[in-house]
Amino acid sequence: MPSPDLVGLDARHISAWFGEHKVLQDVSLHMRAGEVTALIGPSGCGKSTFLRILNRMHELIPSASLAGEVLLAGEDLYARDRRLTEARRQVGMVFQKPNPFPTMSIYDNVLAGLKLTGLKASRDTKDDLVEECLSKAGLWKEVRDRLRSPGGALSGGQQQRLCIARSLAIKPKVLLMDEPCSALDPTSTRRIEQTIRELVDEVTIVIVTHNMQQAARVSDRCAFFLAEAGTPGGIVEHGLTDAMFSRPQDQRTSDYVNGRFG
Template sequence: MTLDDRTTVLPPVPPQAPAAPGAPLDGADGRSLASLEAREVTAWFGDRKVLDRVSLTMPAGRITALIGPSGCGKSTFLRILNRMHELVPSAALAGEVLLDGDDLYDPQFKLTDARRAVGMVFQKPNPFPAMSIRENVLAGLKLTGTRASRSDKDDLVEQCLTRGGLWNEVKDRLDAPGGGLSGGQQQRLCIARSLAIRPKVLLMDEPCSALDPTSTRVIEETMKELAQEVTIVIVTHNMQQAARVSDQCAFFLAAHGTPGVIVEHGDTEAMFSRPRDQRTADYVHGRFG
């Protein structure tokens, strides 16, 4: 079997049709939006338990913010959601991660399919420095074995850079190195690169922590727009950012050497104005962390 035999042709984006009563929520690109659910997730690094029976539903087409002090397991939990946790030799995991009811850790679920369905944007922008802006956006197609014509690729580059909030700034220099962009532009390029493989969920690990306020504002606006097309889960230490961009929050805490747990989760406005747990109130109002 040749490489071409194993590749798949990039399908066109279908027009969006009105949803029937009770039908799955559709995104702006016409695809059904996906929910993500963690059930009783427990994680270890060697003998050290870092998460203990964490359960959380991340609704389709919404932004879920994971908040809490450093070392409470937020980023570990985020990496579990697209099977990056298993890359660590000493890592172990119990529980389930369900994407629209399908367990991502089921032996029948291929790792490449999991990564295609659940994309990741990291804390530090990581464009491929030797690639142009255009090549960066299209890099995911090669990695996932997706084949497309030149015109389809051109359309995809424009579409993804537009969705990433970057098209107007780079449309006249698509062949320039991706590493030559500013920090905020590089992060938006990484978002565009993630969107090129059409994920159902986009994970973002402190995507604005290294950016200036102006770039942070642009990334936040981009996230709100993207929530019409993909389900977003973001780790952030910035409480103002969590309040601005997220629909729901989950507050993680690991006290006195114990593994991380979710203390409280729910609607963002309620979490910040009417938290049920005093520890949540203390954290969101800056009394610790």
């Protein structure tokens, strides 16, 4: 059963710039609690920029700016009194390329976020948390006998699942994933897709993917982004995944999901 603590994420009238270059135009999207929302569309249409805006990573780029609101459970993540560390704790991120701390042990990798966010825990609590998060990420049985080994010694697919476990350890409300399987083999991809479907009972997930089969397999809803003829990116259409793939309302959506461009 889905957790009663699940919350959704609302982006309202988001526009974004890098310097003078506008990359997103008036994007609004409701990402429902306890669902997987897939952001699809060709390269360069603003999907990853939009994803990074959802947990304030857009701010890391000096020339970046934006307009609009991102609401988590009705509260604006960009409010002036909202601490950046708190926003990042509540909205976690898993990147395209696995990025464990290579010389840090598997055990310490899982707990790394606790130090960064100032959360304190006893040794027993940490032990339980490591097992819980590695189990949720589908990695516990593979690494439980070598928790003190370096995280960088794991395979690519295992490293990505370790990064998922690390993200889960700080108990986010939403988990963002930027093409989490693009660098992985089919077996690792299948394991991570299975993990995504299991996690959605307790955390809202937003995933960027260029793999239409993956979007169809893991997501409940899709949003199709497109930037045409030098214009900023925007959402052409969004809705239930089954409907987006079987009976899209816009011809451009149909052309994209059926591989006619992109």
